[in-house]
Amino acid sequence: MHGTHGNTMKTVTRLDPTVVLDNIRPLVLVIDRSGIIAGAYGASDGIAGYRTEHLVGRQVLDLMSEADRLELLHVFLPGNDQQVLHNPSPFPVRVIGPRGERELVDLLPRGLENGNGWVVTAMPRSEFPTPSKVLDLMMDGASLETLLRELVTHQAASVQELRIDPHIVLRPERHDHTTISAERNAVTEALRTLVDSENDRLWRDVAPESTAELSIEQLPAVLRLTAEHEGFDSCEVTRVDIDGRLEAVMVSLIADPAQSVISGNVSINQRELIRVVRHIVRRDVAERVLRAAALEDSLTGLSNRGSFDELLAGFTGTDATMLFIDLDHFKSVNDQFGHRIGDQVLIEVANRLRNACRPADVIARLGGDEFAVLLTDTDEATARAVSERLLAAIAAPLPSHLGPASISASVGYAHQRCPANPAELLHAADRAMLSGKRSGRARIVVGD
Numbered sequence: 001m002h003g004t005h006g007n008t009m010k011t012v013t014r015l016d017p018t019v020v021l022d023n024i025r026p027l028v029l030v031i032d033r034s035g036i037i038a039g040a041y042g043a044s045d046g047i048a049g050y051r052t053e054h055l056v057g058r059q060v061l062d063l064m065s066e067a068d069r070l071e072l073l074h075v076f077l078p079g080n081d082q083q084v085l086h087n088p089s090p091f092p093v094r095v096i097g098p099r100g101e102r103e104l105v106d107l108l109p110r111g112l113e114n115g116n117g118w119v120v121t122a123m124p125r126s127e128f129p130t131p132s133k134v135l136d137l138m139m140d141g142a143s144l145e146t147l148l149r150e151l152v153t154h155q156a157a158s159v160q161e162l163r164i165d166p167h168i169v170l171r172p173e174r175h176d177h178t179t180i181s182a183e184r185n186a187v188t189e190a191l192r193t194l195v196d197s198e199n200d201r202l203w204r205d206v207a208p209e210s211t212a213e214l215s216i217e218q219l220p221a222v223l224r225l226t227a228e229h230e231g232f233d234s235c236e237v238t239r240v241d242i243d244g245r246l247e248a249v250m251v252s253l254i255a256d257p258a259q260s261v262i263s264g265n266v267s268i269n270q271r272e273l274i275r276v277v278r279h280i281v282r283r284d285v286a287e288r289v290l291r292a293a294a295l296e297d298s299l300t301g302l303s304n305r306g307s308f309d310e311l312l313a314g315f316t317g318t319d320a321t322m323l324f325i326d327l328d329h330f331k332s333v334n335d336q337f338g339h340r341i342g343d344q345v346l347i348e349v350a351n352r353l354r355n356a357c358r359p360a361d362v363i364a365r366l367g368g369d370e371f372a373v374l375l376t377d378t379d380e381a382t383a384r385a386v387s388e389r390l391l392a393a394i395a396a397p398l399p400s401h402l403g404p405a406s407i408s409a410s411v412g413y414a415h416q417r418c419p420a421n422p423a424e425l426l427h428a429a430d431r432a433m434l435s436g437k438r439s440g441r442a443r444i445v446v447g448d
Contacts, residue, residue: 018041021041021042022041022042022044022052023042023044024041024042025042025043025044026042026043026121026122026123026124027040027041027042027043027047027052027105027121027122027124028040028041028042028119028120028121028122029041029055029060029119029120029122030117030118030119030120031060031076031117031118031119031120032116032117033115033116033117034077035059035060035061035076035077036057036058036059036060037055037056037057037058037059037060038056038117039056040052040053040055040056043122043124047095047103047105047122047124048063048095048096048097048101048102048103048105049097049098049099049101050063050095050097050098054098060072060076060120061073061076061077063095063096064093064094064095064096065093065094065095065096065102067094068093068094071091072093075088075109076109076118086110086111086115087109087110087111088109090106090107090108091106091107092104092105092106092107092125093105093107095122103124103125104124104125104136105122105123105124105125106122106123106125106132107120107121107122107123108120108121108122108123133150133154134147134150134151134276134280137150138280138283144170144280144281144284145170145178145180147280148168148170148180148277148280149180149181149182151168151273151276151277151280152166152167152168152180152181152182153182153183155182155252155269155270155273156182156183157182158269162254162255162256162266163231163232163254163255164252164253164254164255164266165181165182165185165187165230165232165252165253165254166181166182166250166251166252166253166273167179167180167181167187167188167191167250167251167252168180168181168248168249168250168251168277169191169195169248169249169251170247170248170281171247171248172195172200172203172246172248172249173200173246177195179191179192179195185230186226186229186230187223187226187227187230187232187253189226190222190223190225190226190227191223191251193222194220194222194223197222201220202219202220202223202237202249202251203237203239203246203249206237206238206239207239208239208241208244208246209239209240209241210238210239211236211237211238211239211270211274212236212237212238213234213235213236214234214235214236214237215234215235216228216232216233216234216235218235219235227253230253231255232253232254232255233254233255233256234253234254234256235251235252235253235254236250236251236252236254236270237249237250237251238250238270238274240274240277240278240281242281242282242285243285247281247285248277248281250273250274250277252270254266294306294307295307297364297365299343299346299347299365300346300347300350300365301350302350302353302354302363302364302365302371303362303363303364303365304364304365305364305365305366305367307364308362308364308366308372308374309423311362311374312374312422312423312426313423315374315376315422317376317377318377318417319376319377319378319379319380319415319416319417320374320375320376320377320415320416320422320425321374321375321378321380321383321386321387321413321414321415321416321425322372322373322374322375322413322414322415322422322425322426322428322429323372323373323374323375323387323390323411323412323413323429324370324371324372324411324412324414324426324429324430324432324433325353325370325371325372325373325390325394325409325410325411325412325433326369326370326371326409326410326433326437327345327349327369327394327407327408327409328407328408328409328410328437328441328442329407329408329441330342330345330368330369330407333345333403333404333407336403336404337402337403337404341402341403344402345398345402345403345404345407346365346369348398348399348402349371349394349407349409350363350365350371352390352393352394352396353371353373353390353393353394355393356386356389356390356393357373357375357386357390358375358386360376360377361373361374361375361376361386362374362376372426372429373387373390374422374425375387380415383413383415384413387411387413387444388444390411391409391411391442391443391444394407394408394409395407395408395409395442408441408442409442410433410436410437410441410442410443410445411433411436411443411444411445412428412429412430412431412432412433412434412435412436412444412445412447413429413432413444413445413446413447414426414428414429414432414446414447415446428447429447431447432445432446432447433445435447
């Protein structure tokens with residue numbers, strides 16, 4: 001006797017393969033051995049202005065940029081003396097649309113077993129994968145703000161079932177902070193107001209390099225009210241700390257119809273986004289450090305001779321005063337106390353110059369024990385008062401651990417009214433300083 005023994009049959013949904021292909025997001029092409037497109041599936045939104053139904057019967061090379069055709073010819077229509085690669089590695093090409101549109105795509109070809117053609121998956125860079133597009137922007141020298149805006153724009157559109165509004169605050173603890181958003185909206189303005197007011201409660205309690213999931217009620221008032229009005233349900237805040245310093249904060253407001261979605265799809269996207277953001281911000285910090293090293297004196301942190309000369313070449317001010325400062329008998333400090341103490345004296349002098357100068361004044365270490373100060377757009381009486389304050393600051397007693405009780409300086413002073421030529425002023429101040437050395441040191445000498 002035959003029976004089912006309690007087994008139940010499960011209904012399996014069977015779909016026509018073409019229905020499956022039409023619902024995938026990349027474009028899938030079937031290309032015959034002569035390069036003709038025999039089938040086109042997926043990419044329901046089209047690619048470079050083409051609909052899939054318009055591609056069948058076209059020569060694939062005709063769709064590509066002229067620069068890419070020669071290489072593609074070797075892939076899809078190789079000569080008799082060339083080996084056919086049935087599984088080439090992915091490579092980028094530029095598709096030219098019917099109205100001249102250009103779209104960069106990554107092609108992943110796979111040869112058919114009978115050698116009669118290929119199945120090619122085309123991944124548009126505009127949608128997949130975002131890291132590749134960001135890499136392209138980086139190689140093209142795009143600014144940090146451009147790179148991060150590309151990331152938040154992609155993130156805002158990456159989960160179509162949800163509404164996500166991502167923002168990045170660059171340098172949140174500095175006066176030159178910047179808020180980057182996918183689009184300017186009420187949340188952007190509320191976040192800018194929050195940062196401008198130096199109310200860092202949004203990220204203050206988040207551990208470095210960590211993410212906090214916050215309810216709307218936990219947000220600072222100005223952001224909470226805006227988020228509630230815009231219909232958001234939750235917020236993720238991530239700190240990006242580089243070498244112990246807070247460099248960026250990622251703030252993502254999410255309209256959350258289902259918590260399970262947040263813990264899955266959104267979390268994966270957020271994690272990848274933060275990984276890329278950290279890499280880009282770290283790279284920018286490293287470049288800033290290198291630029292600073294190229295422009296700053298490594299011992300004192302003042303401008304170096306190269307950056308000072310560059311500033312003088314581009315100077316467009318009116319009244320200008322140049323001070324050329326040379327420490328008196330500094331060689332004897334090195335000879336008596338050693339170069340380590342000598343370096344500490346130079347650092348102390350640099351700090352005193354900073355404290356005695358005004359924020360707009362430019363201070364540089366020209367080399368050895370020589371310094372220069374450019375006082376811009378100031379009258380001669382004020383410039384003379386600043387120079388006397390500098391001379392007195394340098395001559396004040398040194399801390400006991402530095403060895404010498406004090407050190408003096410000879411200062412050359414040169415002033416010029418509009419049109420001011422600071423390069424000429426530097427030479428005039430240098431000559432005046434040398435005159436001061438010859439006439440007794442520890443004094444200010446006015447140049448011609």
